[in-house]
Amino acid sequence: MAKQWFSSKDLIKIEGLPSTPQGINRKARVEGWKSRKRSGIQGKAVEYHIDSFPDFVKSTLQVKEKSRDYKIDDLEPLQLWISAFNVLKEEQKEFIKNWLIHDGVNGLISVIEQQMISKNK
Template sequence: MNKEWYSAKELVGVGSFPSTPQAINQRAKAEGWRKQRRSGVQGKALEYHISSLPAEVVEELIARDDQAQYLLNSTQPEQLWYAILLQMNDEERKKATSVILRIGIDEFLRRLGD
């Protein structure tokens, strides 16, 4: 998935999200989502980082971007790893990181090859 930042307008109705940008902005503020000012737009338009969004919303965004086809055609390993991480929940990310740190990346890759 190439896109990392989404405006409230783009998130309207995704998953269980509210049906207005204002309600999404309120939720983002209440939950402390990672944000940045949207470039090229007048006013205080914000966009939110995908890492701040609930897993169900990320999954739907990935599905909308036809992620499966993208992954099959991806030639950029870092983008593939990022997409994999986005599909994991917090506990899975912690476990995967722990395994890689404990056994090392070379051993991790060797085990994947078995």
Template sequence: MNKEWYAAKELVGIAGFPTTPQAINQRAKSEGWRKQKRSGVQGKALEYHISSFPDEVVSALLANEESSFYLADMPKAEKAWSAIYYQLTEEERELLTRFIMRQGINALFDRLGARPQAVTTPDDDNIEPVS
């Protein structure tokens, strides 16, 4: 779990929590939740520590956090690469993947200062290192 502090608006409606930030702030005050001032925000913006929440809310937040990893936006370069890759045929993808793997292995050998005479794979009898 990476995130420990949550703003009231992030907690709205989660696992039976109130449906407005104001109601969450009231509950936090009445139950004495651990809090801190939100950095970079003017005014009295607060965030609350996850240890103050009921178990079912913590479970819901953790489930959300794990699934959000897969939904995160890719950087522009990764999006472009993905678009290009999926326009290739299966054969072109395989050739490209093997080429990239070979380049990576050769770069590793260069860093180690030990380059073999040839790099072989189960599919190829003899692939010369790319220089």
């Protein structure tokens, strides 16, 4: 079963969320995220339930969870592309859309091949 509860430290590395635990906790309070006290931790440490997060956070966490499994079927690559696109900033999404319109799939394949060649050197 996938992880359901996340600490603020788990969330600070996700693009689009605050980059400090205090910022995460403030956002959680303002948005009313479902929380609970972290077991085994003294003090005010809390963790937040995945159902409380914005969609882009859920997508990011699901992609990270799936990447640990190393099991890929026919649908997962498409879901990975969609999840990756959803975590981009709006200007990054616009760049990708325009790039694909102008350069098309052949442009994408060219970039991929260049990366593969540079990694094999």
